[in-house]
Amino acid sequence: MTKKQKILLSIFLALFVVPELLWSPVGNFVYQWFQDSNHVIPYRDNFLMQSNNINWFSTIVFIQLLGIFLTFVYLIIINKNIKNRWGFWSSLLFTFLLSVIVFLSFGLSISLRNIGF
Amino acid sequence: MKNKFIFIAFLSFAGLLFPAYSQGVIIAPPATCDNFQSTHISGTVFGFNGQPEYQNGFLVLPLKFNPTVPERNFNIFASLLAEVNCAYLDSTPFQTITFPEGVSNFSIRFISDNQFGIFNDDTNQEMQFQGLKTTFITVSPAPYKFNIYLSSDYEYAELESKAFDIRDPNPSSTNNPVLIIPGIMGTEIYKGSEKLWPDIDRMLTPFVSDSFMDPLVYKEDATQLDTSLNIGQVVGKPNFLFDYTEELTNELQNQGYELNQDIFTFPYDWRKDIADIAGNELKQNIDDILANSSKKKVDIVAHSQGGLVIKRLLFDHPEYEQKIDKLIFVGTPHLGAAKAGKALLYGDNMNISFGPLGLDPQEVKKISQNMPSLYELLPSREYFNHTNGYIGQGELLNLDVNVYHVKTYNYEETEQFLKDKGLNINLIDQAESFHSSQYDNFDFTDSGIDAYNIVGCQDATITKVFQKQNGDYGLSYGPGDTTVPIFSASNIGGTLNLYALETNHGTMLTQNGTRQQIVNLIAGSSLSTEGVITPYASECKFNGQQVSVHSPVDLHIYDEDGNHTGPGLGGEIEFGIPGVQYNTIEHNKFAFLPSGHNYRISMNATDSGSFSFYSSIIEDSQIVNTAYYHEIQVNATSLAAMSLNEDNNQVISLDLEGDGMFDEGIDPSAILDGEASLDLITPITQVGLAGKQWKDGIYKSDVLVSLEATDEGSGVLETWYSLNGIDFEQYGEPFVLEKKGDYTVYYYSVDKAGNNEEIQELGVKIGKIDKKFQKCWKNNKCKKIIKIGKKVKLELKNIRKHVKENKKEIKEKIKETIKNIKSKIKR
Numbered sequence: 001m002t003k004k005q006k007i008l009l010s011i012f013l014a015l016f017v018v019p020e021l022l023w024s025p026v027g028n029f030v031y032q033w034f035q036d037s038n039h040v041i042p043y044r045d046n047f048l049m050q051s052n053n054i055n056w057f058s059t060i061v062f063i064q065l066l067g068i069f070l071t072f073v074y075l076i077i078i079n080k081n082i083k084n085r086w087g088f089w090s091s092l093l094f095t096f097l098l099s100v101i102v103f104l105s106f107g108l109s110i111s112l113r114n115i116g117f
Numbered sequence: 118m119k120n121k122f123i124f125i126a127f128l129s130f131a132g133l134l135f136p137a138y139s140q141g142v143i144i145a146p147p148a149t150c151d152n153f154q155s156t157h158i159s160g161t162v163f164g165f166n167g168q169p170e171y172q173n174g175f176l177v178l179p180l181k182f183n184p185t186v187p188e189r190n191f192n193i194f195a196s197l198l199a200e201v202n203c204a205y206l207d208s209t210p211f212q213t214i215t216f217p218e219g220v221s222n223f224s225i226r227f228i229s230d231n232q233f234g235i236f237n238d239d240t241n242q243e244m245q246f247q248g249l250k251t252t253f254i255t256v257s258p259a260p261y262k263f264n265i266y267l268s269s270d271y272e273y274a275e276l277e278s279k280a281f282d283i284r285d286p287n288p289s290s291t292n293n294p295v296l297i298i299p300g301i302m303g304t305e306i307y308k309g310s311e312k313l314w315p316d317i318d319r320m321l322t323p324f325v326s327d328s329f330m331d332p333l334v335y336k337e338d339a340t341q342l343d344t345s346l347n348i349g350q351v352v353g354k355p356n357f358l359f360d361y362t363e364e365l366t367n368e369l370q371n372q373g374y375e376l377n378q379d380i381f382t383f384p385y386d387w388r389k390d391i392a393d394i395a396g397n398e399l400k401q402n403i404d405d406i407l408a409n410s411s412k413k414k415v416d417i418v419a420h421s422q423g424g425l426v427i428k429r430l431l432f433d434h435p436e437y438e439q440k441i442d443k444l445i446f447v448g449t450p451h452l453g454a455a456k457a458g459k460a461l462l463y464g465d466n467m468n469i470s471f472g473p474l475g476l477d478p479q480e481v482k483k484i485s486q487n488m489p490s491l492y493e494l495l496p497s498r499e500y501f502n503h504t505n506g507y508i509g510q511g512e513l514l515n516l517d518v519n520v521y522h523v524k525t526y527n528y529e530e531t532e533q534f535l536k537d538k539g540l541n542i543n544l545i546d547q548a549e550s551f552h553s554s555q556y557d558n559f560d561f562t563d564s565g566i567d568a569y570n571i572v573g574c575q576d577a578t579i580t581k582v583f584q585k586q587n588g589d590y591g592l593s594y595g596p597g598d599t600t601v602p603i604f605s606a607s608n609i610g611g612t613l614n615l616y617a618l619e620t621n622h623g624t625m626l627t628q629n630g631t632r633q634q635i636v637n638l639i640a641g642s643s644l645s646t647e648g649v650i651t652p653y654a655s656e657c658k659f660n661g662q663q664v665s666v667h668s669p670v671d672l673h674i675y676d677e678d679g680n681h682t683g684p685g686l687g688g689e690i691e692f693g694i695p696g697v698q699y700n701t702i703e704h705n706k707f708a709f710l711p712s713g714h715n716y717r718i719s720m721n722a723t724d725s726g727s728f729s730f731y732s733s734i735i736e737d738s739q740i741v742n743t744a745y746y747h748e749i750q751v752n753a754t755s756l757a758a759m760s761l762n763e764d765n766n767q768v769i770s771l772d773l774e775g776d777g778m779f780d781e782g783i784d785p786s787a788i789l790d791g792e793a794s795l796d797l798i799t800p801i802t803q804v805g806l807a808g809k810q811w812k813d814g815i816y817k818s819d820v821l822v823s824l825e826a827t828d829e830g831s832g833v834l835e836t837w838y839s840l841n842g843i844d845f846e847q848y849g850e851p852f853v854l855e856k857k858g859d860y861t862v863y864y865y866s867v868d869k870a871g872n873n874e875e876i877q878e879l880g881v882k883i884g885k886i887d888k889k890f891q892k893c894w895k896n897n898k899c900k901k902i903i904k905i906g907k908k909v910k911l912e913l914k915n916i917r918k919h920v921k922e923n924k925k926e927i928k929e930k931i932k933e934t935i936k937n938i939k940s941k942i943k944r
Binding site for chain 2: 058109
């Protein structure tokens with residue numbers, strides 16, 4: 001990989017990783033979704049886990065979605081420059097799976113924001 | 118390279134896992150103050166005069182001097198300790214205080230978290246510290262635990278080698294118990310250990326039918342189908358996208374309330390008859406709470422249907438007014454809500470929808486068909502005094518062009534309509550007697566209860582549902598909390614009404630603004646509700662634009678930031694634009710767009726046919742104008758787009774072939790003012806036939822047919838006709854029937870508000886042609902005859918009129934004339 005490619009890949013990846021390090025929106029989302037409870041407990045509580053801040057949550061997860069999806073696409077674009085094929089395919093698979101998870105988090109947060117009886 | 122990829126993968130996983138480590142570091146096992154030991158030695162200068170207690174939530178230490186102590190001047194200082202581990206934080210500076218001679222009883226009283234004073238209990242007066250202007254000492258930072266020392270020349274004494282909580286650790290002693298009564302669907306229901314409601318995860322799981330909720334169904338006699346069901350907890354926060362009560366209980370706890378000690382919830386079977394719930398479970402629940410409390414009254418927070426339940430208890434058992442101190446209604450449909458009618462007739466998905474997944478509206482419809490409570494949420498008779506009805510039926514005018522006249526039903530017609538639709542007749546009647554006039558107009562003025570009513574007032578709420586004869590629907594929006602219209606929620610006497618400017622009915626208990634307002638009313642706190650709550654109804658502004666499209670196109674809305682509301686990739690409804698309401702009933706799509714944004718509308722055809730589009734500007738809850746686009750022809754690949762503007766005269770750009778090139782711009786067929794926008798009166802078309810008839814009414818000449826339409830509201834848009842029901846054509850000028858035979862002329866008109874007249878028909882028979890007349894008719898000579906005839910008719914009319922008006926004079930004149938004639942003849 002050239003230096004430019006490395007920088008771009010780092011930026012894309014950072015779009016996902018930095019919010020995750022700060023607030024873990026996707027980790028929290030997945031963690032809570034699988035709790036069968038009347039009072040779900042976040043994996044790491046912070047302001048994004050309050051239902052009043054759903055707009056912030058959606059915005060940040062959208063940025064993460066953009067980051068992980070661009071990482072995935074960029075890996076495909078520069079795949080010939082990556083000599084380690086095992087590393088390439090495993091990264092591609094990993095980013096793809098993560099993209100799906102982040103997409104679901106984003107989609108559900110957008111679709112269910114007006115839920116109410 | 119391999120290492121770098123491993124590093125990147127590690128970094129990504131670390132993003133997910135890091136919080137677990139960090140949380141582990143942050144949380145330390147809580148220490149207690151039991152191990153706290155003072156380094157000072159207790160003296161004998163003073164001691165406790167009874168047990169430490171809490172007044173108004175704060176510490177009071179009653180103390181007593183040792184009578185043998187000669188000193189009355191003391192230096193006082195306090196040790197301030199951290200809550201968690203009793204670590205030393207700070208101490209107050211020494212302050213000198215002089216007790217009058219003879220004082221034996223005194224107390225140290227905290228008046229807030231960080232202020233305390235000394236009281237002379239013999240005279241019940243505050244003591245003045247030397248050199249201080251105030252009678253209390255302020256400590257900083259705010260301590261959590263407290264230990265106090267007195268020193269004098271005589272002795273240096275510590276009260277006790279033990280720290281005291283400054284705040285009451287058991288604040289129930291100062292607070293009334295608070296009971297939260299949830300609304301419909303606000304309580305979990307289980308079958309054994311299987312959760313039936315609300316299992317949102319299961320509703321969204323692919324390949325799992327929503328029929329797992331079938332045991333919730335009631336039988337036709339309004340009894341449970343499955344009697345083995347059991348009630349769980351009041352819904353808290355089943356996932357972090359939906360918080361029903363948890364944040365409210367957290368907020369109350371922040372004000373010193375304790376869960377299950379002075380915060381209680383009332384789980385109940387929300388399917389049952391409201392009067393039954395009120396008279397049995399709720400009554401018992403309040404009695405149980407008071408039996409286990411030192412307090413004589415409870416405070417109640419009632420959401421939605423919960424408000425009807427508590428109101429019913431007070432209506433049927435007025436003695437319970439003595440057991441309630443404060444009562445807060447939150448989004449209560451005092452007169453019912455049109456949405457209940459929608460759920461019963463067409464189902465509702467409660468916005469639990471993601472692509473093809475989510476809550477099936479038909480399952481909700483199935484569950485609710487014999488559910489007594491939902492019938493009692495239907496708009497009552499009193500509701501109709503505030504609006505002209507909430508349900509209607511369209512009368513089909515023309516199948517070819519798919520046009521209707523919508524009629525809104527009055528109360529009796531609505532009841533009949535619901536019964537005709539197969540809803541439970543007994544439950545409709547039961548709901549009518551439930552909503553008696555006295556109950557609907559309940560007044561708290563002389564009840565002795567501090568009653569408050571939080572009303573959502575400027576979010577789009579369904580106020581009307583129309584069904585057209587071919588199965589299409591119409592919706593109207595008005596101001597409310599997204600479910601309950603403002604006039605229904607505010608129809609209660611003797612309460613202080615507070616208006617919430619931002620609401621989502623389902624989460625009103627926990628939303629920013631309403632949550633703090635509830636807690637302020639209950640706990641006397643002063644949390645900020647700025648910008649959300651107002652006591653003035655005049656501050657509620659229901660402004661925006663209502664758009665609707667009627668088959669066969671999808672409706673997409675985008676704001677200036679590119680946010681989207683409308684069908685998503687998988688067909689789910691995305692709610693990407695805050696405040697935008699979006700409803701669909703089969704092929705009809707409706708949206709309310711709050712003002713303050715620039716909206717772009719995109720419409721994708723899903724089939725060939727024609728669609729109508731309405732755009733209404735709403736200011737201060739009133740429609741000020743409506744742009745109506747009449748029957749735009751599309752095929753299955755067509756696209757249409759438009760940018761809404763303030764003048765509401767936007768042009769629809771139509772890409773007929775869907776090739777990315779816009780083929781034409783379509784102006785509104787009509788722009789109606791506010792009054793005409795509300796026009797529901799159909800136009801009336803009159804037909805004129807000109808020709809010569811035989812005595813039996815059969816024509817013996819060609820017949821000229823002319824159509825003339827009038828409309829009282831918005832004015833006539835167009836008139837259509839068909840001969841013998843074949844192909845309707847738009848009427849432009851009179852047409853001639855010239856061959857012998859039987860004709861049926863079908864005709865109707867459409868007004869500019871889209872109201873369609875019922876199709877009228879008129880039979881015309883042309884028999885044996887009168888050749889003489891036909892000749893004159895064809896040569897246009899008859900015109901002269903008709904003209905002369907008309908003149909004669911007019912003259913005769915004038916004469917008749919004159920005679921009528923001057924009968925007496927004419928009679929006398931005639932008599933006189935006759936006399937004259939007679940006399941002339943004699944002569």
